[in-house]
Amino acid sequence: MSPVFSHGDLRLYLLNLLDEGPRHGYDIIQALSDRTGGTYTPSAGTVYPRLAKLEEEGLVTKTVDGRKSVYEITAAGRAEVATRRGDLEGIEAGLADSVRLIADEVRGSVKEAMRSLRADLAAASRDEQAGASARPTESDDIRARSREQLHRADALINRFRANVRTELRTHVARGGDLFADVVDELERAVDQVSSDLARALRGR
Template sequence: MTPPIFGHGELRLVLLTLIAERPRHGYELIQALSEHFAGSYSPSAGTIYPRLAKLESERLVTKREDGRKTVYAITAAGQREVDERRSEFEQITVDQTASLRSVAEEARSGLAQARSGLRAELDRIAASARAAAEAAMTGHAAAMPDPAAEATDPAEAAPESPRHEGGCNFGGVPPVASVSPETEQGLSHLRRVDVALQRLRMDVRQDARTAEQNGTLDGDALDDVERELFEVRRRIAGRFGIHY
C-alpha cells in the first residue's frame, strides 16, 4: 500500500487540476497521477473514487456515463479553485516528487538488505540441514550391530564384507534418508496449487492486456475484478475447510 504523502487537501487539488486539463475517468486519473509523479505514486481505486465522490458532492466536478466508464469533468466552481491554487499545485508537484524519490531510494536500499539477509539465512538453514543429515547418517552407522561379534558359533559368524581393490569396505552402508510418502504427497499437492495459480495469473494478465488495448480496462472494471478475486479466494478457502 502506498503511504499517505499528501497534506490535508493536497490530493484533492491535484485531482481537480488533472480533471481541469481534460475530462477523465477513474482509471485515467490513476494513470495521470502516476505519470505526473514520474511513476513514484500510483494510488489504488479505493483511494481515488471516494475523493471523486466528495468532489462531486461539493459540485466541483460532474460525472457522466460513457458506456461502462464514468467520466469526470470540472465545473465552474472547480475551475475557480484550480486557478486560485495554481502556485500551490506547482509547489506540491515539486515537494512530493522529491519526497517520493527519497522514499523509493530507501525502499530499494531496504529491499537489497532484505535480500542479503534472506540469502544468509537460507545458507545457514542449508548448512544446518546438511549437518543434521550427516549426524543422522553417522549415528545410524554406529548403531548398526556387528553380525560377526554377535554370533556364538564361529560357523555362524558373518562373512567378511566385500572390498574393492583399494581396500575400502562397502558393507553396512546405511541407506540414504528419504522423504516420507505423506510428506511427498503434501508437496505434490502444493505444487499443483502453485501451477494452477500461476496459470490463472498468466491468463488474467493476458486478458487485462487485451482489455487495455480495447480501451475497456478502467476503474470500474478493476473494482469488479478485485471483488471477484476476493470472492474466488473465499470459496477456495471454504474448499480447504477455512471459513472467513
C-alpha cells in the same frame, strides 16, 4: 506507513492531474495508484466527494460521457495549480520517496529470504556431518537417510520460492515498479547458493 498525502495535498494533486487533461473518475483513481507505486489506491468514496467539492468551488467542471463522468479543470483551477507549483513539487518528492521505500522493502525481503535459506542449508550440512561422524550400524540405511534429507531440502526450496513469489507478486499487484536490479540481485544470490551447494556436495 504514514499517509501518502498530507491534509489538503490530495485536493491539490487532483487538480494537478486534471491540469494534464480531462479524466474519467476511474482514470483519476488509477493515476493516483500508478504514481504512488501502488502505495495509495483511493476508493471512489474518497475521490468523488473531493471532485464534487472542487466542482462547487468552480475549479473543475463535470460532463457526462455515456455512463461515465468526465472532469476538466477550469481557468480558476489552472490558476491555483500555477500559484502552488512549489507545493506540488514537494508532493511529487514525497511520492518518489514512497516508491523508493517499496523497492527497499522488496530488496530487504529478498535478502532476508536468501539469508534464511543459507542458514537452513548450513544447519542441514552440520546435521549431516554429525550423523556421518556416528559409527554406522547394520540398521543404517544410507538411501533412506538421503531421501529424508532430500525431502527436507525440497521443503526448504519450496518455502523460499513461495515467499519470494508472494513478495514479488504482491508488490506488482499493488502497482509497484519491479526494478531490474532487484531481480539481478535475486539471480546472483540464487546462483551463489547453488554454487555453494554444489561445492559442499562434491566435498563429501
